[in-house]
Amino acid sequence: MTIQSIIKLLKNNLILAGIAVLIIVTSLVEPKFLSSENLQNILRQFGTLIFVALGMTYVIMAGFIDLSVGGIISLVAVVTVTLIDKIGQGPAILVGISIGLVCGLLNSFLILSSGALTQAEALFLTYGMSLVFSAIALIYTQGVTQFLTYSKTSISLFDAINSGTVGVVSISFIIFLVCLLILYVIEKRTYLGRSIVLVGGNKVAARLAGISINKSIIFIYAISGVMTAIGAVILVARVTLASPVMGTPYMTNAILAVVVGGTALIGGKGSVLWTVVGTLLLILMGNCLNLMGVSTYIQYMLRGAILILAIWLDNRKQFSEGN
Numbered sequence: 001m002t003i004q005s006i007i008k009l010l011k012n013n014l015i016l017a018g019i020a021v022l023i024i025v026t027s028l029v030e031p032k033f034l035s036s037e038n039l040q041n042i043l044r045q046f047g048t049l050i051f052v053a054l055g056m057t058y059v060i061m062a063g064f065i066d067l068s069v070g071g072i073i074s075l076v077a078v079v080t081v082t083l084i085d086k087i088g089q090g091p092a093i094l095v096g097i098s099i100g101l102v103c104g105l106l107n108s109f110l111i112l113s114s115g116a117l118t119q120a121e122a123l124f125l126t127y128g129m130s131l132v133f134s135a136i137a138l139i140y141t142q143g144v145t146q147f148l149t150y151s152k153t154s155i156s157l158f159d160a161i162n163s164g165t166v167g168v169v170s171i172s173f174i175i176f177l178v179c180l181l182i183l184y185v186i187e188k189r190t191y192l193g194r195s196i197v198l199v200g201g202n203k204v205a206a207r208l209a210g211i212s213i214n215k216s217i218i219f220i221y222a223i224s225g226v227m228t229a230i231g232a233v234i235l236v237a238r239v240t241l242a243s244p245v246m247g248t249p250y251m252t253n254a255i256l257a258v259v260v261g262g263t264a265l266i267g268g269k270g271s272v273l274w275t276v277v278g279t280l281l282l283i284l285m286g287n288c289l290n291l292m293g294v295s296t297y298i299q300y301m302l303r304g305a306i307l308i309l310a311i312w313l314d315n316r317k318q319f320s321e322g323n
Contacts, residue, residue: 015260015274019281026288033291042287044238047172048073048231050279052250053257054183055227057275058220060258061187063200063267064111065119066221068126069228069254071133072103073247076232078137081146081242089157097229103133104225108218117203117213119266130251137244148240161237172234179227183272196220200267256303257282259310282306 026033052069059066080096087095110125111117148155164171187193198206199216207213231250236242261278263270282303289299 015262015277015281019277019284022281022284022288026284026291030288030291033288038287038291042283043170043173045283045287046279047176047238048235049250049253049257049283050176050276051179051227051231051234052254053261053275053279054179054272055224056254056258057261057263057270057272058183058187058196058223060255060263060265061200061267061270062196062216062220063119063203064122064217064220065255066107066126066224067123067251068103068107068129068133069224070247070249070251071130071137072100072225072228073232073235073250074137074242074244075103075133075140076100076229077236077242077246078141078146078244080233081148081151081236082141084148084151084155085153088153089151089155093157093233096233097226100225100227100229100232101222102225103129104221104223104228105218107225108221111217111221112214134244134247141244143244145244146242148236148242158233158237158240161234162240172237175230175234179230180272180276183223187272192216192219197268197270200264200269202268253282253303256307256310260306265311 023033032038052073056066056069076096076099079099080092083092083095086092107126107129110129111122114121114125116122116125148158160171161175162172166174187196195206195211196216196219198209198211199213203213206216228250232247235246239246257279258270258275259265259278260281261271261274261276263275285302285306286299289302
C-alpha cells in the first residue's frame with residue numbers, strides 16, 4: 001500500500017484518521033499509553049459498551065432507537081447477582097440474558113401495539129421503559145448495591161469472563177468475536193439483515209417489497225435486549241458488583257459509538273464492523289484524555305461535540321447525495 005493510497009483511505013474514513021492521530025499524539029505526550037497495563041485497561045473498558053453498541057446498531061439501521069438499554073443493564077445486573085446463591089452462576093447468567101430478551105420483546109410489543117413507527121416515537125417509548133426497568137431494579141434491591149464477592153457459592157464463571165484466557169486471548173474477547181461474527185453474517189449474508197436496512201431506508205418501499213416491518217422491529221429490539229444483557233454480565237464480572245443505576249451512562253454512549261461509526265441516525269445505512277471502530281475511538285479518546293489529566297467535565301463536552309459533529313457530517317452527506 002502506497003502513501004497516496006493510505007492518505008486516500010484516511011480522507012474517506014475520518015474515523016480511522018482520528019484513531020491514528022489519537023494514538024500518535026498520546027504516545028508522544030504520554031509514554032504510558034502504550035504500556036501493557038494501559039492496553040489491558042482499554043480492552044476492559046471496551047467490554048460492555050461494544051456489546052450494547054452492536055445491538056444498538058441494528059436498531060438504528062432500521063430507523064429506530066433504543067433508550068431502554070441503561071435500565072436493562074441495571075435490571076439484568078442486579079437480578080443475575082442475586083440469583084447466584086439461589087440457582088448457581090450459570091443459570092443466573094442465562095436468566096439475566098433471558099430478561100434482556102424479554103425486555104427487548106416488550107419494547108417491540110409497545111412500539112407495534114401503539115403504532116409508533118417513527119424514531120421520535122420509539123425514542124420516548126423506550127426512554128419510558130428505561131425508567132420502568134430501572135425502577136424495577138431499585139424496588140427489587142431496595143436501592144442496595146449487590147456485591148458479587150459476597151456470594152456464598154462459586155463465582156468462577158465470572159472470574160473466567162473477567163480475567164480468563166484461552167491461550168493469549170481473553171474469554172470476554174472471544175465472546176465479543178463470536179457475537180460480532182453472528183451479527184455480521186446476519187447483516188451481510190441474510191435476507192433478514194438486508195430487510196432491516198431497507199426498513200430503515202424506506203418503510204413504504206420495504207412494505208411494497210413484501211418485507212414484514214413488524215418482524216424486523218421484533219428482531220432488532222430482541223437483539224438489542226440480548227446484547228445489552230450480555231454486556232451487563234460482562235460489566236458485573238469486571239466491577240464485581242451490581243447497582244440498580246449502573247447502566248445509565250451506556251444509554252447515550254452506545255448511540256454515540258454507533259453514530260460515530262458511520263451508521264446513519266435516520267436509518268438505512270450502517271455496519272457492526274464500523275460500530276466496533278467507533279467504539280474504539282471513544283474508548284481511546286477517554287483513555288487518552290484521562291492520561292493527560294483532562295477534566296471529566298471537559299470530556300463530557302467533547303463527547304457532546306463529537307456527537308453533534310457526527311450527526312452534522314452525516315446530514316451533510318445525505319443532503320449532498322440527494323442532490
